[in-house]
Amino acid sequence: MSDLKTLSSMPGTVAAFQFDEEGRLEDAVITDDVVIDRDTLDLLGHLCVANMAIGAMQARGWEGMSDVKGFYPVQGFTFVGLDWSAVSRGRQGVVLSNDQADFDAAYKALAG
């Protein structure tokens, strides 16, 4: 697990958060509470878990049919909004401003 404080210090990051297997918010560091709050992070945790489950179903089905492998197991999911994105990996995620986001760095940092 990565340290939430370290994750939240990446450029463009407004929050780093941790959720349980169902998506419920466990812990968070919020650097800009005007644009994000704990309830929204709780929704985003559920969103990440739901999409990783959907992605796992799709990757599983895909790899059963196709020679193109490498999707399963699904390790993360990124939700790209108009101005903000939520990048998740495992049970942690960060919320980033799209204009300042470094998606590669965020995803790598989430590996712990």
Add this chain to the structure above:
Amino acid sequence: MSLVNDLMDQPGVEAAGDFAYRGDQSYHHKGDLSAADTRLMVSLCRSNAAAVRMEGDMLAMFSRVCQPGAGGCGFEPTKGWVMHGKSRSVCVISNVYCVIDNERGSLGNVLGMMRNRLADAPDFLN
């Protein structure tokens, strides 16, 4: 579609294409996916586009920071999603997808190019 061609020129991009929001149709496609794989990819991209749009709607409806007069909702409308697989990932913005190799590709470059070029895409699901 020039965006599809431009994406294919990015390092690590293995396939790219677009999809219609209704029906399993694709108008442009480049890369090594078979016809059957392309059909599957288009189907799952369309389905996930519907799912993440719903989630954007939910954030807009249920999140306090998304209510009028609050901080403003930067998640909605939803522009896209990335499914990070073990060694490959699928990136979608609006109705364009690409498959990238995690080691060789840069999510930032690919998403940046897609977000820029599709900033004004209408994103109607109908």
Add this chain to the structure above:
Amino acid sequence: MLKQLLDLRGVQAVAHFREESGEPWQVHGELSDTDARRLTRLALDFKRMTQGHADQLALFVNQPGWTPANGWIVHGDQRTVCGMSSMVAVVDNAEANLTEVMKALAQESFYT
């Protein structure tokens, strides 16, 4: 008549929505305007998502009978939401018979 679905045991609200926007055409039962709009918007979104997943399942398992997806049910703790075509109902788990509700929604959508 959509309103008659309220006569079924446990049905608390029913709505018929526009396919293109999710805006409600008709709403019956105890729902505020805001909640009715939320419900129908989410019902349209859920319908689209379910249809997409059913299409994929059909491709993955190569088996007829799954598509087109007709409806969906989300089972909550005390309440359940049932969708069929462009109809949606909220029911009380303790009282409602889901088969009865789904059949009634199917019948209603057939004649609408």
